[in-house]
Amino acid sequence: xxxxxxxxxxxxxxxxxxxxxxxxxxxxxxxxxxxxxxxxxxxxxxxxxxxxxxxxxxxxxxxxxxxxxxxxxxxxxxxxxxxxxxxxxxxxxxxxxxxxxxxxxxxxxxxxxxxxxxxxxxxxxxxxxxxxxxxxxxxxxxxxxxxxxxxxxxxxxxxxxxxxxxxxxxxxxxxxxxxxxxxxxxxxxxxxxxxxxxxxxxxxxxxxxxxxxxxxxxxxxxxxxxxxxxxxxxxxxxxxxxxxxxxxxxxxxxxxxxxxxxxxxxxxxxxxxxxxxxxxxxxxxxxxxxxxxxxxxxxxxxxxxxxxxxxxxxxxxxxxxxxxxxxxxxxxxxxxxxx
Amino acid sequence: xxxxxxxxxxxxxxxxxxxxxxxxxxxxxxxxxxxxxxxxxxxxxxxxxxxxxxxxxxxxxxxxxxxxxxxxxxxxxxxxxxxxxxxxxxxxxxxxxxxxxxxxxxxxxxxxxxxxxxxxxxxxxxxxxxxxxxxxxxxxxxxxxxxxxxxxxxxxxxxxxxxxxxxxxxxxxxxxxxxxxxxxxxxxxxxxxxxxxxxxxxxxxxxxxxxxxxxxxxxxxxxxxxxxxxxxxxxxxxxxxxxxxxxxxxxxxxxxxxxxxxxxxxxxxxxxxxxxxxxxxxxxxxxxxxxxxxxxxxxxxxxxxxxxxxxxxxxxxxxxxxxxxxxxxxxxxxxxxxx
DNA sequence: AATCATTCCGAAAACGTTTTAGATATGAAT
DNA sequence: ATTCATATCTAAAACGTTTTCGGAATGATT
Numbered sequence: 001x002x003x004x005x006x007x008x009x010x011x012x013x014x015x016x017x018x019x020x021x022x023x024x025x026x027x028x029x030x031x032x033x034x035x036x037x038x039x040x041x042x043x044x045x046x047x048x049x050x051x052x053x054x055x056x057x058x059x060x061x062x063x064x065x066x067x068x069x070x071x072x073x074x075x076x077x078x079x080x081x082x083x084x085x086x087x088x089x090x091x092x093x094x095x096x097x098x099x100x101x102x103x104x105x106x107x108x109x110x111x112x113x114x115x116x117x118x119x120x121x122x123x124x125x126x127x128x129x130x131x132x133x134x135x136x137x138x139x140x141x142x143x144x145x146x147x148x149x150x151x152x153x154x155x156x157x158x159x160x161x162x163x164x165x166x167x168x169x170x171x172x173x174x175x176x177x178x179x180x181x182x183x184x185x186x187x188x189x190x191x192x193x194x195x196x197x198x199x200x201x202x203x204x205x206x207x208x209x210x211x212x213x214x215x216x217x218x219x220x221x222x223x224x225x226x227x228x229x230x231x232x233x234x235x236x237x238x239x240x241x242x243x244x245x246x247x248x249x250x251x252x253x254x255x256x257x258x259x260x261x262x263x264x265x266x267x268x269x270x271x272x273x274x275x276x277x278x279x280x281x282x283x284x285x286x287x288x289x290x291x292x293x294x295x296x297x298x299x300x301x302x303x304x305x306x307x308x309x310x311x312x313x314x315x316x317x318x319x320x321x322x323x324x325x326x327x328x329x330x331x332x333x334x335x336x337x338x339x
Numbered sequence: 340x341x342x343x344x345x346x347x348x349x350x351x352x353x354x355x356x357x358x359x360x361x362x363x364x365x366x367x368x369x370x371x372x373x374x375x376x377x378x379x380x381x382x383x384x385x386x387x388x389x390x391x392x393x394x395x396x397x398x399x400x401x402x403x404x405x406x407x408x409x410x411x412x413x414x415x416x417x418x419x420x421x422x423x424x425x426x427x428x429x430x431x432x433x434x435x436x437x438x439x440x441x442x443x444x445x446x447x448x449x450x451x452x453x454x455x456x457x458x459x460x461x462x463x464x465x466x467x468x469x470x471x472x473x474x475x476x477x478x479x480x481x482x483x484x485x486x487x488x489x490x491x492x493x494x495x496x497x498x499x500x501x502x503x504x505x506x507x508x509x510x511x512x513x514x515x516x517x518x519x520x521x522x523x524x525x526x527x528x529x530x531x532x533x534x535x536x537x538x539x540x541x542x543x544x545x546x547x548x549x550x551x552x553x554x555x556x557x558x559x560x561x562x563x564x565x566x567x568x569x570x571x572x573x574x575x576x577x578x579x580x581x582x583x584x585x586x587x588x589x590x591x592x593x594x595x596x597x598x599x600x601x602x603x604x605x606x607x608x609x610x611x612x613x614x615x616x617x618x619x620x621x622x623x624x625x626x627x628x629x630x631x632x633x634x635x636x637x638x639x640x641x642x643x644x645x646x647x648x649x650x651x652x653x654x655x656x657x658x659x660x661x662x663x664x665x666x667x668x669x670x671x672x673x674x675x676x677x678x
Numbered sequence: 679a680a681t682c683a684t685t686c687c688g689a690a691a692a693c694g695t696t697t698t699a700g701a702t703a704t705g706a707a708t
Numbered sequence: 709a710t711t712c713a714t715a716t717c718t719a720a721a722a723c724g725t726t727t728t729c730g731g732a733a734t735g736a737t738t
Contacts, residue, residue: 003694005693005694005695006694006695007694017694017695017696018696018697021694021695021696021697022696022697025696027697049694049695050693050694050695052693052694052695053693053694053695053696054694054695054696056693056694056695057694057695057696057697058695058696
């Protein structure tokens with residue numbers, strides 16, 4: 001089944017390809033009669049311009065690339081949803097790539113998208129990404145770039161993020177205001193900025209309320225998993241039997257804490273309060289339901305695409321685009337694991 | 340920043356574009372000397388063939404389209420993961436589209452992918468899809484097509500599915516064997532085949548064990564949501580206070596049942612056993628943990644891509660591809676909501 | 679010296695589109 | 709009759725590749 005081309009239409013109508021093209025694009029130097037003839041035939045044959053040919057000529061693919069660290073993940077799945085939907089609304093399609101939190105994969109995938117000549121790229125960094133040279137490549141090639149959530153400050157580009165510091169600060173403060181004093185923090189690996197910012201927020205909340213910060217109250221979850229949460233809770237309770245709260249880098253880790261407490265008859269929130277992060281679906285369904293920080297993934301996706309499309313636009317019209325930084329509000333959801 | 344082209348290399352080396360192309364593709368009618376020169380320069384300039392030009396010439400985009408009904412969903416997120424990964428391994432990129440369970444959107448998206456001239460399409464139908472004319476369009480245009488999970492038997496194409504009947508049969512039988520007799524089924528909407536098959540499996544398990552089937556024991560969840568699960572449980576208990584088990588179309592609905600039971604001090608599994616479907620992350624984390632049917636999304640994605648790429652291959656070499664139907668095994672996971 | 683094979687190269691066509699820069703014809707104004 | 713404006717069309721180039729075909733040069737064989 002051959003696709004219909006301008007050439008075929010031209011042959012049938014015994015006119016030139018040029019005229020056919022112009023007729024369809026409503027050029028004024030085509031007679032109304034030919035225009036009508038061309039359009040009728042085009043409609044009848046269901047002519048659709050070949051996007052590859054258009055790409056070659058216009059030097060644009062109408063495709064944007066999206067690189068995320070994970071996909072089986074409430075937050076990132078929401079991001080995909082927002083991105084794909086909003087891109088579609090603007091006539092763009094989205095190629096999604098999953099770095100699986102691997103620096104090496106992420107590098108390859110950036111190269112893949114660049115080679116594919118996508119019109120713009122959306123990136124959220126892998127947890128293990130330390131160098132950002134591959135990201136600067138995107139900028140160097142003058143491909144529009146927007147980073148979201150897991151960003152790097154070394155890269156000059158528009159960003160869509162939440163204020164991780166603020167969110168962590170508020171979450172920690174809520175714990176303090178509810179009476180907790182010995183608050184453990186299960187932090188993420190040292191690479192990601194989100195992880196560091198949340199850690200800082202935790203420390204600053206303590207400072208504000210004149211609660212001494214103990215480095216020994218902080219544990220690092222390498223895999224950011226349920227298992228990590230479980231094991232670190234065990235360790236933390238061994239080190240400090242009198243702790244009264246845990247603030248976690250993410251709900252998954254918090255779920256591990258939750259599980260440990262349940263298995264060991266530690267009452268939540270009476271003995272230990274827990275706050276997670278991201279508002280995974282699971283957090284609402286656990287019992288007692290997990291307090292957490294709501295992180296608007298869907299909206300983040302939409303905003304990121306809009307920023308990107310804006311940049312693509314200003315690149316086309318040769319304007320200089322102004323770098324923007326959108327900080328989306330978060331909300332601490334106090335559910336049943338906090339007092 | 341201009342991308343490097345064959346022409347540029349040719350000009351620098353003062354040879355023809357043809358020779359450059361041939362040198363890079365190791366044609367034998369290029370002298371070793373020129374070959375070396377071309378290759379060195381190409382490497383130095385980091386030449387990468389323009390994929391759009393290649394697409395135009397080869398009539399292939401190296402892109403496959405994926406249409407799924409939802410994305411913020413453990414099963415479908417796993418599918419994406421499998422699809423994207425396996426496609427990447429075979430040199431294909433994936434454009435993902437989300438129908439949001441809407442027939443209209445799905446139609447548009449099929450047209451979008453067809454217009455974009457993707458090399459193949461992977462579809463899981465929207466819940467509201469009744470007519471499959473848009474899907475037959477794919478076949479009519481001779482674009483390779485593989486359907487997975489939510490398929491339609493009206494379409495002649497390769498398929499990757501689980502045996503929903505079998506899975507539901509086993510799940511129901513496990514309930515029966517554990518002593519349950521008054522088993523409610525919270526089914527999905529009537530459109531999707533998966534939904535109907537699970538219903539049949541439920542009925543046939545009852546029949547095998549000579550338990551009379553009561554239509555009044557079956558409730559339809561329109562939105563397949565937690566809320567539906569909650570409300571339908573309330574209704575079911577009002578209608579039949581003596582029920583001892585619930586088999587649900589999916590874990591989300593089961594989570595609603597779970598919640599209702601918890602709120603009303605109904606003991607699981609002592610008073611009511613529950614089995615869900617799909618093995619969402621939440622099922623493992625609820626307490627008591629939810630028994631469910633494990634549905635291998637990741638593997639399904641991988642298998643579907645492989646089937647598709649196989650078809651793309653046989654289309655290119657003009658062979659007729661044989662339609663395949665892969666039925667992936669499922670496993671009933673008996674956790675804490677069953678005896 | 680003529681023929682042949684071999685080696686190396688490049689022109690041209692093709693993929694499907696858009697746009698620039700003419701070409702041709704008609705009629706009107708000088 | 710010449711010039712000019714207008715209307716309608718098309719050839720050609722361009723985007724970046726690949727491949728077919730033929731040409732030119734070289735050296736070997738008759």
